[in-house]
Every structure is written in structure tokens, then in C-alpha cells.
Ligand SMILES: Nc1ncnc2c1ncn2[C@@H]1O[C@H](COP(=O)(O)OP(=O)(O)OP(=O)(O)O)[C@@H](O)[C@H]1O
């Protein structure tokens with residue numbers, strides 16, 4: 001599925017797009033929600049944005065854009081969107097070739113865009129690994145619990161100081177080595193805390209300590225992302241983001257304004273080269 005409304009000026013700069021991958025081998029941590037908000041933010045900032053959904057079987061991001069495309073609100077900005085459906089070829093080898101071809105075709109079609117935002121599934125697939133290999137920035141959203149921390153590190157239950165990088169962390173590590181071998185810029189890995197609550201949480205200090213040690217050891221930056229807010233759930237069906245509320249005539253609540261500020265803070269934290277040039 002492709003929306004070509006925002007193909008931009010084809011004679012524009014032909015430098016490679018800056019690729020942001022949302023990845024985490026755990027379901028439901030906010031990858032698609034954040035992918036949506038980032039892409040709309042960048043569109044609102046005047047960039048040519050492409051999006052790729054390599055989780056097309058679930059297709060959350062694709063459906064989000066579909067609701068947006070058919071919205072009754074006029075002139076909502078849309079990226080050029082590709083949904084890559086996992087191949088159903090008979091052998092794994094054939095499926096990899098087909099998946100790889102579809103993904104590369106999408107990336108090639110987006111070569112003249114400023115940004116490509118890629119949403120990946122909450123489990124390990126060939127397409128997800130391929131997407132990670134393209135990342136300039138990788139954002140891994142986690143919720144505030146040891147269950148989510150498990151995606152980064154296996155922790156000894158008796159001694160929280162005994163940490164072993166998870167299979168996912170090792171996969172990212174290997175991708176980084178490949179980038180280095182090919183003389184590419186290192187992947188900026190951001191672990192983003194999502195759905196933060198203000199409720200008392202006795203694990204939180206412990207989690208922060210583990211994250212701190214881990215960030216230095218396996219090299220990621222920690223971003224205090226988004227609080228747990230019902231607005232994120234409500235916006236999905238209307239295809240809207242926090243950035244469209246005024247255009248849609250909705251009253252901005254204090255929670256909306258705070259959530260929008262959190263999005264701006266994430267963008268600033270990402271230190272995107274294109275934004276510092278603007
Ligand atoms: N900051 C937030 N506050 C409240 N709800 C949130 C927040 N972020 C995400 N959600 C909700 O959490 C659920 C999961 O979010 P989302 O689909 O973005 O996760 P995901 O990581 O893409 O999941 P999957 O791995 O299954 O693709 C959705 O109902 C979404 O609306």
C-alpha cells in the first residue's frame with residue numbers, strides 16, 4: 001500500500017534519507033504510536049517523510065495512516081507509506097529473497113525523502129533485522145517494569161548487578177559492528193521510557209539503576225519519553241496525532257499540551273542533523 005501525496009520535490013537533495021527505526025522484540029511498548037507521532041511531527045516541520053511498516057501482518061501503523069487518509073478533516077499531512085507484507089514463499093530462503101527485495105524497493109523509492117521512519121514488529125523476523133541494519137537512530141520504547149527491561153538484559157533474579165545483554169541487545173550490537181565495518185556512522189540507540197506513571201513504583205529506582213549501568217555498558221542513551229495518557233489510545237481511530245488537534249478543532253487539554261511537549265523533547269533529544277541545519 002502506497003500513499004504518494006507527499007513525494008516532495010523530486011529534484012531536491014538526493015542525499016540518503018535519515019532512517020529512524022522503532023524496534024523492540026516485545027509487543028505493545030509504543031513503537032507504532034511513536035512512529036506515527038514522529039512522522040507527523042517531521043511532516044509538520046516541512047520535511048519529506050517516508051514510512052515503512054515491516055509489521056504489515058499486524059499493520060497498526062498502516063491502519064493508523066488509513067484512518068488518517070480517510071479522515072473527514074481536510075488537508076491532513078501524509079507520508080509516503082509502504083507496508084511490507086511478509087512473504088509466504090514455501091522455503092525460508094525464498095521468503096528472505098522476496099522480503100529483502102520488497103524492502104529494498106521501498107527504501108529505493110524513498111531515496112529522495114529527508115526521513116524514513118520504520119515500524120517493526122514486537123518479535124524477531126528477517127524483515128525486522130533488515131530494517132535495523134538501516135537505522136541511523138534506533139528507538140526502543142520500554143515500559144517502566146522489569147518485564148520490559150528483559151528485552152535489553154537478562155537479569156539474575158537474586159543479584160540485579162549480574163547483567164547479561166539479551167539476544168535483542170546482541171543483535172543491535174552486531175548491526176553496529178556491521179555499520180562500523182562499512183565505515184557508516186554508528187547507530188544512535190535511544191531507549192525511551194514510555195507510559196510513565198506518577199504512581200509509587202518500588203521497582204523504579206532499581207530499574208533506573210540497571211538502565212544506567214547498561215546504557216554505559218552496551219551504549220544507548222536513555223530518554224524520558226511519554227507519560228501514560230489516554231489521549232494516545234483515543235487518537236488511533238481518528239488517524240490523528242497530538243499535532244493535529246488544533247486543526248481538527250478539538251480543545252487542547254493540559255494533558256494534550258504536556259504530551260505534545262514530551263514529543264518535542266524527544267525530537268530535541270534525538271539531535272537529528274536535519275533539524276540543527278534548519
Ligand atoms: N504513552 C502512552 N500512554 C498511553 N497509552 C499508550 C502510550 N503509548 C502507547 N500506548 C498504547 O499502548 C498500546 C500499544 O501501543 P503500540 O501499538 O504503539 O505498541 P507497539 O510496540 O507498536 O506494539 P506491537 O509490538 O504489538 O506492534 C496501544 O493501545 C497504544 O494506544
Ligand SMILES: [Mg+2]
Nearest residue numbers: 031032055060
Ligand atoms: Mg506496533
